Amino acid sequence: MSLLGNETDPSAVVQRLRAVTNSHDLDAIVACFASDYRNETPAHPARSFVGNKQVRRNWTQILAAIPDISTEILASAVSGTMVWTEWEHRGTRRDGTAHLMRGVIVFGIAGGLIVSARFFLEPVEEASGDVKAAVQRQVGTGTAS
Numbered sequence: 001m002s003l004l005g006n007e008t009d010p011s012a013v014v015q016r017l018r019a020v021t022n023s024h025d026l027d028a029i030v031a032c033f034a035s036d037y038r039n040e041t042p043a044h045p046a047r048s049f050v051g052n053k054q055v056r057r058n059w060t061q062i063l064a065a066i067p068d069i070s071t072e073i074l075a076s077a078v079s080g081t082m083v084w085t086e087w088e089h090r091g092t093r094r095d096g097t098a099h100l101m102r103g104v105i106v107f108g109i110a111g112g113l114i115v116s117a118r119f120f121l122e123p124v125e126e127a128s129g130d131v132k133a134a135v136q137r138q139v140g141t142g143t144a145s
Helices: 010-022 026-031 052-065 131-139
Strands: 033-040 070-079 082-092 098-110 113-123
Touching: 010 026, 010 070, 010 082, 010 098, 010 113, 026 033, 026 052, 033 052
Parallel strands: 033 113
Antiparallel strands: 070 082, 082 098, 098 113
C-alpha cells in the first residue's frame, strides 16, 4: 500500500502517476506502467506504441527538456477499471519558453498498473485563430458561417 491509498484502486494508480511525475522520479514513473502497456493516440495514430520501455524513453526526454514540469489532474471519472482524466502539464523548457499541454487521457488499470491509455494530450496553442478559422481549416473552405 502506498501513501496514496489502495494500489489496486484505479483512481489511486493514476494519482500515484501524477505524484511521481511531479517528483520527477523516472523509475517511479515507469513503474506505474505494465511492461506490455499499450498507448493509443487516436488523433495521431503513428505515435501509438507498446511497452513501458518507450514510456522510459519519452519521460527521459521530457524531464531533461522541461526540468520543472508539473502536472495536474483537473477532472477525473472512474468506470470499472477505466479512469478518464483531464490533465494539464506546465513548465519551462531549457530555452526559456513555456511548455503547456492540456487534454484527456483514458487509462486502463489492472493489478495496480496502467495497462493502456487513449492519449489526447496536446500542446496548447493560441495563435491559430478563432473557431471560424478552425472550421474553415477543417472543412477546407475559405468561409464558414
